[in-house]
């Protein structure tokens with residue numbers, strides 16, 4: 001319930017993308033938000049107030065002369081207990097109105113009359129030519145300069161049949177942006193590189209050795225770092241997970257590929273933080289076969305030989321000018337003892353311990369953080385909650401001299 005107790009004033013303006021806001025309204029409710037819908041007259045041509053009232057569970061307002069508000073001032077009263085205003089879809093015309101402080105309908109008046117501290121987020125949705133029009137771009141620059149947060153737009157196929165910039169973000173992306181807008185930007189502008197998931201070491205073209213890591217913890221940390229304002233790159237082994245929104249994912253299979261991808265990223269751009277969450281195979285099959293191994297008799301078994309993989313975390317930590325390194329330890333016993341020892345062995349300022357077989361593939365985990373001053377427990381919670389806590393802990397330590 002990431003938005004529990006939050007009230008969102010959700011403004012709809014005219015655009016085909018209105019149909020996607022039905023889904024966003026539901027999604028906001030599911031994460032605990034109260035949704036107060038306000039629609040322009042144009043928006044009511046695309047989706048009805050009846051639908052929006054049914055989905056939000058609250059009276060929908062469309063008219064500045066609506067007498068249902070006791071003092072007849074919906075443009076004031078609707079935002080006074082709100083935590084954010086989100087305009088989605090936000091039309092070309094509505095961006096123009098915001099840029100010029102127009103007050104000629106309820107929604108525009110409500111935006112101008114909002115308390116100065118109340119965040120206003122807009123999700124543009126329009127034809128590519130309308131988006132690229134210099135007048136629109138001038139107005140977008142103006143509303144950004146005024147502190148209005150512009151979400152997207154994305155590029156792609158458009159309702160009019162043309163293709164290009166101007167598509168509204170998808171409902172799940174809008175939800176992610178809205179949730180992130182409530183997060184402290186403790187890693188603002190920082191570059192964060194992570195590894196996540198298992199590795200896969202081939203035995204032959206169709207078989208290999210892997211482990212039970214699902215990647216969920218690493219992906220949750222990638223998302224939490226992005227929510228904290230970081231520019232995030234995720235080097236991931238094979239997982240079934242979607243790439244977190246606005247995170248750059250580099251897909252690899254083997255430990256050697258993961259090592260090479262991490263080193264390439266460090267060459268490409270200086271990273272402030274490196275978080276090694278991946279369950280990296282310690283060994284690869286040295287005599288992997290180019291062809292599928294065949295069962296030749298009932299008694300013969302293949303003789304696999306192993307070679308050690310590079311230790312990615314240790315290699316990064318040993319670099320001159322290394323990023324702030326965070327390691328993970330997946331143990332099966334003696335976590336306090338092994339965790340503290342592993343932090344020293346890997347030579348990292350922060351190591352996160354967990355019991356591997358209690359967490360691999362699950363949605364929940366519990367963590368123990370080891371640093372130079374001892375250890376701290378983060379009690380059992382879902383991985384996204386733990387990831388937010390861990391990112392806050394990393395941010396605190398990053399701000400200290402190290």
Ligand code: CTP
Nearest residue numbers: 276277278280309310311312313327328329330
């Ligand atoms: N790690 C890595 N490269 C490797 C092995 C591990 O980057 N080749 C990283 C993991 O991502 C994790 C940390 O090192 O952050 C600890 O990994 P783990 O496998 O638990 O520790 P090992 O050093 O392999 O020790 P052991 O297997 O003996 O417990």
